Amino acid sequence: xxxxxxxxxxxxxxxxxxxxxxxxxxxxxxxxxxxxxxxxxxxxxxxxxxxxxxxxxxxxxxxxxxxxxxxxxxxxxxxxxxxxxxxxxxxxxxxxxxxxxxxxxxxxxxxxxxxxxxxxxxxxxxxxxxxxxxxxxxxxxxxxxxxxxxxxxxxxxxxxxxxxxxxxxxxxxxxxxxxxxxxxxxxxxxxxxxxxxxxxxxxxxxxxxxxxxxxxxxxxxxxxxxxxxxxxxxxxxxxxxxxxxxxxxxxxxxxxxxxxxxxxxxxxxxxxxxxxxxxxxxxxxxxxxxxxxxxxxxxxxxxxxxxxxxxxxxxxxxxxxxxxxxxxxxxxxxxxxxxxxxxxxxxxxxxxxxxxxxxxxxxxxxxxxxxxxxxxxxxxxxxxxxxxxxxxxxxxxxxxxxxxxxxxxxxxxxxxxxxxxxxxxxxxxxxxxxxxxxxxxxxxxxxxxxxxxxxxxxxxxxxxxxxxxxxxxxxxxxxxxxxxxxxxxxxxxxxxxxxxxxxxxxxxxxxxxxxxxxxxxxxxxxxxxxxxxxxxxxxxxxxxxxxxxxxxxxxxxxxxxxxxxxxxxxxxxxxxxxxxxxx
Ligand SMILES: [Zn+2]
Ligand SMILES: [Zn+2]
Numbered sequence: 001x002x003x004x005x006x007x008x009x010x011x012x013x014x015x016x017x018x019x020x021x022x023x024x025x026x027x028x029x030x031x032x033x034x035x036x037x038x039x040x041x042x043x044x045x046x047x048x049x050x051x052x053x054x055x056x057x058x059x060x061x062x063x064x065x066x067x068x069x070x071x072x073x074x075x076x077x078x079x080x081x082x083x084x085x086x087x088x089x090x091x092x093x094x095x096x097x098x099x100x101x102x103x104x105x106x107x108x109x110x111x112x113x114x115x116x117x118x119x120x121x122x123x124x125x126x127x128x129x130x131x132x133x134x135x136x137x138x139x140x141x142x143x144x145x146x147x148x149x150x151x152x153x154x155x156x157x158x159x160x161x162x163x164x165x166x167x168x169x170x171x172x173x174x175x176x177x178x179x180x181x182x183x184x185x186x187x188x189x190x191x192x193x194x195x196x197x198x199x200x201x202x203x204x205x206x207x208x209x210x211x212x213x214x215x216x217x218x219x220x221x222x223x224x225x226x227x228x229x230x231x232x233x234x235x236x237x238x239x240x241x242x243x244x245x246x247x248x249x250x251x252x253x254x255x256x257x258x259x260x261x262x263x264x265x266x267x268x269x270x271x272x273x274x275x276x277x278x279x280x281x282x283x284x285x286x287x288x289x290x291x292x293x294x295x296x297x298x299x300x301x302x303x304x305x306x307x308x309x310x311x312x313x314x315x316x317x318x319x320x321x322x323x324x325x326x327x328x329x330x331x332x333x334x335x336x337x338x339x340x341x342x343x344x345x346x347x348x349x350x351x352x353x354x355x356x357x358x359x360x361x362x363x364x365x366x367x368x369x370x371x372x373x374x375x376x377x378x379x380x381x382x383x384x385x386x387x388x389x390x391x392x393x394x395x396x397x398x399x400x401x402x403x404x405x406x407x408x409x410x411x412x413x414x415x416x417x418x419x420x421x422x423x424x425x426x427x428x429x430x431x432x433x434x435x436x437x438x439x440x441x442x443x444x445x446x447x448x449x450x451x452x453x454x455x456x457x458x459x460x461x462x463x464x465x466x467x468x469x470x471x472x473x474x475x476x477x478x479x480x481x482x483x484x485x486x487x488x489x490x491x492x493x494x495x496x497x498x499x500x501x502x503x504x505x506x507x508x509x510x511x512x513x514x515x516x517x518x519x520x521x522x523x524x525x526x527x528x529x530x531x532x533x534x535x536x537x538x539x540x541x542x543x544x545x546x547x548x549x550x551x552x553x554x555x556x557x558x559x560x561x562x563x564x565x566x567x568x569x570x571x572x573x574x575x576x577x578x579x580x581x582x583x
Contacts, residue, residue, distance in 0.1 A: 010044050010051045011178050013074055014224040016083045017041035019098070020073065022227075023089040026101055026108050038242075040070040041224050045174065051078065096121030102228050104152045105145065113140055127153050162200040162486060163245060165552055166515040169194065172204050175223060175247060182219035184211030186254040191264035195322045197555035199485055199518045203246035207264050209257035216251035223247075252287075258305045259287055269327035270320070277315050277331070290314055323558040328526075340563045344537070344570070346554045351380040351569040351576055352547055354424065354447050354478065354510065354538035359404045360385035361393040363543040366404070366419070367411045372544035374417045380573040382445045383408060384422035387434035390451050396423070398439065418573045420444035424478055429453045431467025433474070440473045445580045447510060447538070449478030454491045461493040466501050473582035476536055477502065479512040480520040487516075495524055503531035508568050508580070511560070513553025514540040525560025534579070536568045 021037030024030045043065035044051065054060050055078055060071040073083045093108070094115035099122060100106055106114075114120040117138045118129050126149065129135050135146040163171075172190035179188050185208070189195070192205035208216045214234040221229060221237055230246075231238040238248045252260045263271065278285050282293045289302025290311070305311050309319040318334040321343060333339040352373040356362030362369070366383060373381040385404070386395040396404060405421055412419050422445035426434040433440060433448055440446060448468055456464065468474055481490035502509065509528055512519045517540065520528075525535070537553040539546060557567065564570050568579050 009181055010047050011181070011224060012222070013051065013077045014041040014045040015222045016077050016086050017044060017070065017073065018224040020083065020086050020089060022098055023086070023093055026097055027089065027093060036067065037070060039065045040067075040074075044074065045178075045224050094121065096125075099123055099228055100126060103149060105148055110140060113138055123153065162202055163204070164200055164485060164515050165194070165197060165518070165555070168201045168204050171225075171241070171245065171247070172206055174225075175204070175206050175220070175249070176208075178223050179206070179208050179216055179219055179249070182210060183215045185216065185219075186210050187257060188216075189261055191250075191261055192266060195265045196267065196325055197323045197552075197559060199521070199556075203248060205248045205250065205264055207250045207252065207257065207261045209252050209254040209260075211254070213251035213253065217249060220249040220251075255304050255306075256287060258307050259285070259289065259311070262308050262311055263287065265322050265325065267326050270325040270331065273327060273331045274311075274315060274317075277317070277335070281315065283314070285311065321558065323555060324561065326559075328523075340561055342564045344554055344557045344562050344564050344567050346551050348564045348567070348570045349537060349550060349554065350378060350572065351382065352376075352378050352539055352541070352550070353382050353445075353476075353536045353569050354384050354512070354540045355381055355547070356385050356424075356540075356542045357383060357404075359394070359396050359400060360390070361542060366407050368544055369541070369547075370411055370415050370417065370419055372547055374415065376547060376550075378417055380418040380420060380576065382420040382422045382447075384424040384445065384447050386451075387423050387425040389426040389428060389434045390424075393451070395426075395434070398435075401439070420573075420577065422446060424449055426451055427464065427468045429456070429464060431464045433468060433471060437473070441583045443582055444577060445476070446473055446582050447476045447478040448474050450482050450491070454482055454488070456491070458492040458494060461491055462497060465493060465498050469498070469501050469505060469507060474505070475507050475580045475582060476510050477507060478510045478538070479514070479517050479540065480509060480524070483517065483519050483521075485516055485518065490519070490521075496527065499524070499528055499531055499533065502528075503533050506579070508534040508536050511535050511537045511553045511557045511562070512540050513538060513549035513551070513556070514546070515549065515552050518552060518556050522556060522559035522561075525557065525562055529561060529566065534566055534568050535562055536580075538569075 017037050018041035021034045021041060024037060025034035043063055055075055060066055060074055061068060073085055077083050094112050097111055100111045118134055120126050120129055130146050130150045135141050135149065136143045172194060176188045179185060188206055188208035190204065191207045193201045194204060210216045217234060217237045225241040226239045227242055229237060229239050235251050236249065241247050250260060250264055275285060284291045284293060289304040291302045292300035312319045318337055318339045320330050320334050320339065324330040330339060355369050357364060357366050357369055370381055386393040388395040388397050408419050408421055422443050423435065424447045427448050427450045428434060483490040509520060511525065535557060537557055539549040539553065541547050541549060568576055
């Protein structure tokens with residue numbers, strides 16, 4: 001057991017609470033007590049206030065999720081570096097129990113027997129003992145149970161949940177914050193598919209640079225959300241976090257950071273192409289640096305790039321941003337120098353598009369949404385509540401619409417940013433839009449979306465959308481293909497044909513930033529770009545917090561190679577209003 005120094009560090013305290021929770025659960029099945037400690041661990045890990053201050057002012061129990069018993073343990077850890085309860089639990093239970101309890105078929109009693117008979121306190125020890133045929137000799141075990149343990153250890157975890165982008169990003173940020181207090185820490189960044197901003201990821205990869213990589217690995221091994229460690233070396237640690245989320249840390253010296261990050265970001269296909277280009281130039285990119293190969297087979301001293309752009313520059317390529325590294329033509333474009341260098345950025349956006357309020361199914365009032373958008377530096381906001389057909393989402397009937405407009409006028413008087421009156425009008429099954437034309441024509445902006453009858457066949461759906469698009473008031477195509485990530489696929493329709501129709505109009509395609517939608521997807525954005533179709537990047541916000549969906553919409557647009565000039569809500573309010581005005 002290690003001695004923990006007295007600390008003001010919230011993560012050490014959270015780790016102690018998490019371990020208490022897990023041990024309590026194993027010890028006596030005290031499920032609710034265990035859960036309370038785990039909830040306490042989460043609450044502490046997510047604290048934004050200084051924990052020392054909370055303790056001094058006796059305000060710990062004011063934090064949601066922390067009761068008196070847990071507060072007492074927190075104070076102990078804070079003052080002495082140890083929790084008496086944790087100490088007691090550890091001494092009562094066999095060592096390695098948290099790791100071993102994850103093996104199917106092992107419970108506390110059996111783990112205790114294995115420990116007493118064979119001194120087993122880890123998975124590798126258990127595996128070795130099974131292979132040597134020793135486990136079958138322990139009371140309560142036999143050849144069959146030994147075989148079963150071996151099978152369980154060999155089979156990879158077959159449940160592979162995919163995480164939504166926003167969730168994965170949040171966890172990676174917490175890992176990085178946690179690592180940043182390790183001795184010698186210099187920097188860390190999420191890599192892999194997450195850095196490429198794929199809609200969902202199967203694992204979180206973080207690359208960290210520090211004077212002592214082993215200290216970073218050690219630090220990560222105590223991340224409070226870790227359920228079990230799958231692989232560990234002095235440079236790397238792969239762990240399963242709560243909710244079966246896989247997270248890997250790769251720790252390197254600070255001077256190796258850029259190359260390690262680049263490799264860990266991928267994609268495999270993108271890296272392979274770059275390796276080929278390097279080989280043609282008689283260069284080799286290794287984790288030690290970029291080496292020149294001499295004729296006789298000897299190598300030049302490796303040059304370590306300080307940052308990723310140096311890698312691309314050395315190969316005479318334009319820099320390829322991470323979101324584009326999918327081997328979808330970006331390497332060829334970078335070779336020719338035709339990669340867009342003005343890809344859309346979050347800072348370019350000047351107006352919040354597609355916001356709901358309490359008038360339909362939003363959580364916040366017009367005033368609250370407007371205020372929050374203003375705080376984020378926006379110059380305008382479009383209020384687009386649901387139309388009457390979306391009755392389940394409290395679609396706004398005409399009389400209430402009038403009240404909303406009056407309210408908007410009132411809020412506008414005190415607001416510095418322009419509020420545009422809009423609707424998210426349903427595209428009805430026959431392709432017409434909700435609300436009569438004389439109403440539609442009075443909106444500043446209409447987002448037209450499908451919310452029902454998803455299961456039409458390809459012909460019907462294509463006709464429905466094309467019919468909707470041919471109406472002059474159709475200016476923004478909302479969450480185009482109706483997908484819900486991991487839950488509902490895009491609906492069947494002939495996308496290319498529809499893009500041809502929209503290209504003939506002045507309508508734009510929405511890039512929906514709701515992390516459960518992220519619609520339309522990057523490959524279709526590229527197809528739309530080829531037709532010179534414009535975009536709006538929207539938040540589809542149902543609360544003020546969801547205005548931050550903007551960054552996910554921007555990430556999708558970047559993956560679709562969308563440039564600043566192709567996004568309507570980068571424009572000032574006058575130009576935007578003119579571009580989307582229904583008539
Ligand atoms: Zn919608
Ligand atoms: Zn919406």
